[in-house]
Amino acid sequence: MTVNLKDMTRRDITLGPGLNYRYFSVPALEENGIGKVSRMPVSLRIVLESVLRNCDGRKILPHHVESLANWRPDAPRETEIPFTIGRIVLNCAAGIPLLGDLTAIRGAMMRRGYPAGTVGPKVPVDMALDHTLTVDFNARPDALALNTALDIRRNAERYRFVKWAMQAYGGVRLFPPGAGILHQLNLELLAPGYLEKDGICYPDTLVGTDSHTCMIAGLGTVGWGVGGIEAEAAMLGQPLFFLTPDVVGVHVTGRLREGVTATDFVLHVTEMLRKAKVVGKFVEFFGEGVTTLSVPDRATIANMAVEYGATIGYFPVDGQTCSYLRQTGRSEETVRAVETLYRAQGFFGAPKPGDIDYSDVLELDLSIVVPNLAGPKRPQDRIPLDGLKERFADVLAAPVAEGGYGKAPAAVAGEDGRGVRDGDVVIAAIASCTNTSNPGVMLAAGLVARNAVARGLRTRPWVKTSLTPGSMVVSRYLEAAGLQDALDTLGFAVAGYSCATCVGASGPLDPELEEQIAARDVVACAVLSGNRNFEARIHPAVRASFLASPPLVVAFALAGRMDIDLLNEPLGVDPHGKPVYLRDIWPTAEELGAAQAIAANPAFYRETYAGDIAARDPNWKTIPQATGSLYAWDERSTYLKEPPFLAPELSASVLKPVMGARALAILGDSVTTDHISPIGNIKARSPAGAYLSSLGVAPLDFNNFGARRMNHEVMVRGGFGNQRLRNLMVPGVEGGVTTHQPDGETTSIYEASLRYKADDVPLIVVAGQEYGTGSARDWAAKATRLLGVRAVVAESFERIHRSNLAGMGVLPCQLAEGTRTTDLALDGSERFDIFGLCDDTEPGQSLTLVIHRADGARAEIPLILRLDTPVEVEYARSGGVMPHILNELIAEAERLRAAS
Numbered sequence: 001m002t003v004n005l006k007d008m009t010r011r012d013i014t015l016g017p018g019l020n021y022r023y024f025s026v027p028a029l030e031e032n033g034i035g036k037v038s039r040m041p042v043s044l045r046i047v048l049e050s051v052l053r054n055c056d057g058r059k060i061l062p063h064h065v066e067s068l069a070n071w072r073p074d075a076p077r078e079t080e081i082p083f084t085i086g087r088i089v090l091n092c093a094a095g096i097p098l099l100g101d102l103t104a105i106r107g108a109m110m111r112r113g114y115p116a117g118t119v120g121p122k123v124p125v126d127m128a129l130d131h132t133l134t135v136d137f138n139a140r141p142d143a144l145a146l147n148t149a150l151d152i153r154r155n156a157e158r159y160r161f162v163k164w165a166m167q168a169y170g171g172v173r174l175f176p177p178g179a180g181i182l183h184q185l186n187l188e189l190l191a192p193g194y195l196e197k198d199g200i201c202y203p204d205t206l207v208g209t210d211s212h213t214c215m216i217a218g219l220g221t222v223g224w225g226v227g228g229i230e231a232e233a234a235m236l237g238q239p240l241f242f243l244t245p246d247v248v249g250v251h252v253t254g255r256l257r258e259g260v261t262a263t264d265f266v267l268h269v270t271e272m273l274r275k276a277k278v279v280g281k282f283v284e285f286f287g288e289g290v291t292t293l294s295v296p297d298r299a300t301i302a303n304m305a306v307e308y309g310a311t312i313g314y315f316p317v318d319g320q321t322c323s324y325l326r327q328t329g330r331s332e333e334t335v336r337a338v339e340t341l342y343r344a345q346g347f348f349g350a351p352k353p354g355d356i357d358y359s360d361v362l363e364l365d366l367s368i369v370v371p372n373l374a375g376p377k378r379p380q381d382r383i384p385l386d387g388l389k390e391r392f393a394d395v396l397a398a399p400v401a402e403g404g405y406g407k408a409p410a411a412v413a414g415e416d417g418r419g420v421r422d423g424d425v426v427i428a429a430i431a432s433c434t435n436t437s438n439p440g441v442m443l444a445a446g447l448v449a450r451n452a453v454a455r456g457l458r459t460r461p462w463v464k465t466s467l468t469p470g471s472m473v474v475s476r477y478l479e480a481a482g483l484q485d486a487l488d489t490l491g492f493a494v495a496g497y498s499c500a501t502c503v504g505a506s507g508p509l510d511p512e513l514e515e516q517i518a519a520r521d522v523v524a525c526a527v528l529s530g531n532r533n534f535e536a537r538i539h540p541a542v543r544a545s546f547l548a549s550p551p552l553v554v555a556f557a558l559a560g561r562m563d564i565d566l567l568n569e570p571l572g573v574d575p576h577g578k579p580v581y582l583r584d585i586w587p588t589a590e591e592l593g594a595a596q597a598i599a600a601n602p603a604f605y606r607e608t609y610a611g612d613i614a615a616r617d618p619n620w621k622t623i624p625q626a627t628g629s630l631y632a633w634d635e636r637s638t639y640l641k642e643p644p645f646l647a648p649e650l651s652a653s654v655l656k657p658v659m660g661a662r663a664l665a666i667l668g669d670s671v672t673t674d675h676i677s678p679i680g681n682i683k684a685r686s687p688a689g690a691y692l693s694s695l696g697v698a699p700l701d702f703n704n705f706g707a708r709r710m711n712h713e714v715m716v717r718g719g720f721g722n723q724r725l726r727n728l729m730v731p732g733v734e735g736g737v738t739t740h741q742p743d744g745e746t747t748s749i750y751e752a753s754l755r756y757k758a759d760d761v762p763l764i765v766v767a768g769q770e771y772g773t774g775s776a777r778d779w780a781a782k783a784t785r786l787l788g789v790r791a792v793v794a795e796s797f798e799r800i801h802r803s804n805l806a807g808m809g810v811l812p813c814q815l816a817e818g819t820r821t822t823d824l825a826l827d828g829s830e831r832f833d834i835f836g837l838c839d840d841t842e843p844g845q846s847l848t849l850v851i852h853r854a855d856g857a858r859a860e861i862p863l864i865l866r867l868d869t870p871v872e873v874e875y876a877r878s879g880g881v882m883p884h885i886l887n888e889l890i891a892e893a894e895r896l897r898a899a900s
Contacts, residue, residue, distance in 0.1 A: 015337035035069030082239035094209035122237030139491035184470030218299030220317030249358030252289030263549030279309035295324035329605035376544035445550035446483025460560030465491030477599035502530035719783030729828030772801025
């Protein structure tokens with residue numbers, strides 16, 4: 001049947017002069033009586049093409065093709081899809097640890113007598129070192145050079161490992177520090193439109209080790225973020241298995257009004273889709289309104305799919321896609337080839353209402369979107385700009401238990417030089433791939449800056465400003481349009497081409513300002529054009545963070561405070577004492593159109609990305625080159641240690657009952673991966689700081705958790721160590737602390753875990769809704785496992801973190817619908833059993849949580865085991881994905897040895 005499926009769908013195609021290929025026709029399945037694929041969502045049809053093309057009769061079987069081809073919008077989701085992706089993209093935050101894991105697997109294979117070549121990438125890999133730079137220097141012409149030099153110095157050891165990996169593993173293309181943010185590079189350069197191998201052409205598909213990999217869906221490419229532990233399997237040519245999803249169609253109508261930005265649009269969509277509960281689903285945009293959106297606008301929406309909880313927010317390939325490919329310097333030959341292939345497959349063009357059978361359809365009228373921002377703690381908490389002043393006052397006064405700050409109303413801002421006050425903006429950052437990839441909003445920011453400078457306005461002195469574009473091309477068009485000088489004048493000089501503030505690498509504030517914030521318990525604010533604003537993410541001293549468009553970031557830097565009605569109150573006064581309002585400096589459609597005409601120059605992209613960027617980078621050349629097929633781990637290193645996840649104690653089945661467990665933490669709703677595995681600076685008095693001090697590392701050289709992700713000893717000590725974590729076992733206290741039981745002593749989570757391990761006591765974590773939101777941070781799962789946590793019991797899980805827990809051998813257990821964590825009335829003194837786990841465990845199996853209370857009472861609570869697919873059960877049976885991959889590689893090597 002495998003041969004029949006492929007024979008009946010194989011077709012010849014000419015994509016251009018000399019571009020003669022074969023392809024596997026998805027429409028041909030329906031022509032041969034298999035499914036009604038013409039009614040399927042476009043995103044699922046592209047997945048179906050991969051399943052069909054890779055159907056080999058071993059890992060991918062004909063029934064996988066037939067099952068997906070017969071997708072029904074309202075069917076129970078019980079079958080899995082084996083999705084073989086075409087390429088992989090890696091950021092440094094998860095990509096460097098991934099290469100470390102891969103090297104550990106290679107070492108294990110070589111110790112068993114297999115050649116080094118049995119472990120290496122089987123698909124093309126692109127890697128960007130984009131998470132490392134910190135904004136130590138800002139608002140000065142040499143900020144970029146100074147920050148880049150510091151980046152190289154701080155991360156020299158990690159970069160030496162990366163250089164070794166580049167020569168050890170073929171097929172990895174590297175973008176060094178300062179080359180740009182992975183997702184923006186992917187959009188502007190890396191995405192080829194289509195792929196070709198062995199004479200077969202097919203649509204581009206990918207996964208990446210960053211949750212915002214899904215940004216590429218704005219270009220019509222099916223791709224999303226996974227944890228590094230899943231990406232390892234995909235890199236080695238393994239299919240990714242996931243449950244057949246629901247697909248929610250969003251019918252887009254109308255047009256955005258003048259003055260409304262793509263950022264306003266995405267915050268509107270994020271709020272709307274969070275409320276629609278699209279977690280783990282595909283979202284697909286269709287209808288006439290889609291054709292009015294440029295690819296950068298679409299990419300802005302697709303980028304934040306993880307913020308609204310979806311796996312992907314997909315925009316089909318169409319005329320706008322082809323225009324963007326041309327604008328970004330792709331050849332006419334490539335553009336025509338993409339259109340030819342996608343038309344042949346029936347993938348081209350946004351569907352019209354009634355064309356597709358979606359699981360649900362939502363209506364989105366672009367004309368009702370208004371200027372807004374989101375905050376102060378979550379991206380889905382949208383605030384219309386005209387309601388900000390009232391909303392800020394409300395949240396400032398609201399009790400802490402209700403998500404507020406429990407403060408009196410903010411004092412009215414006074415003259416420059418006054419003491420810092422609640423609501424002051426201390427960080428204003430134009431950052432992140434989400435918005436700096438969009439010329440429309442970046443040019444608007446430049447125009448606001450130009451118009452403000454012309455009126456004599458300047459940034460408030462207490463505001464730390466920075467501009468960290470995701471691409472060097474941004475500087476090309478800002479300079480060409482004559483806008484960078486005005487941005488420089490207001491303090492938005494380029495500080496780096498990296499994630500920076502968006503990932504918490506905002507750098508230090510003025511020490512005196514930070515001391516005032518702490519001494520007065522001030523609710524200091526940040527405004528950034530990023531995608532995340534979780535507590536303690538942007539800066540430890542900043543308690544309220546707001547997401548806004550780049551031009552609004554400039555406006556708030558001018559105003560210097562959040563408690564302002566920007567529509568009716570002046571930003572400041574000009575040299576003549578005349579008030580200047582936002583409307584006075586906001587760009588007109590004509591101004592923006594003229595700037596966009598200058599920016600739409602394909603030469604900017606071709607010249608920026610010509611040749612090997614790593615080879616021509618003088619900073620990268622200074623890093624020594626290590627060679628050899630196996631990395632020489634240095635026991636003295638405080639940055640790089642061989643990963644421990646193949647140790648015997650971590651390679652045994654976890655499918656066995658949990659007996660006599662204690663709670664390591666009892667948490668509330670919306671616990672993020674930042675809470676579980678922080679990325680900020682390492683404090684001297686923390687367990688991780690004490691460890692580094694014991695090795696002779698000076699506090700000034702501690703760096704941050706993000707930089708030390710290849711030292712498991714540091715990372716496990718940082719587990720659940722976020723300074724804003726609220727463990728309900730320790731009421732009224734924030735930080736990584738818990739109570740050890742049964743003595744009730746308050747101690748750090750890490751120290752408690754050691755004591756429980758010494759007494760052979762298993763651990764669980766209990767949490768509320770949306771557990772694990774945020775970054776695709778595999779260390780959030782790795783640290784959980786190394787702390788000795790057997791299971792996480794939660795009301796609901798975010799997609800990537802649930803998958804990462806499964807991949808690390810930590811059991812994700814979901815409470816039954818309607819049961820709240822608060823209903824369990826836990827205080828941390830309880831003991832817990834989990835029954836129903838055995839060698840024959842099935843995906844989605846029912847389990848029972850037994851709670852033994854300190855007073856002798858007993859309660860039984862039903863759970864659902866959120867191992868969603870058979871392969872996740874196999875991971876658990878192996879102790880985790882790394883032991884599973886090692887076993888698979890050994891089996892494959894033996895099969896090939898026997899065949900030869």
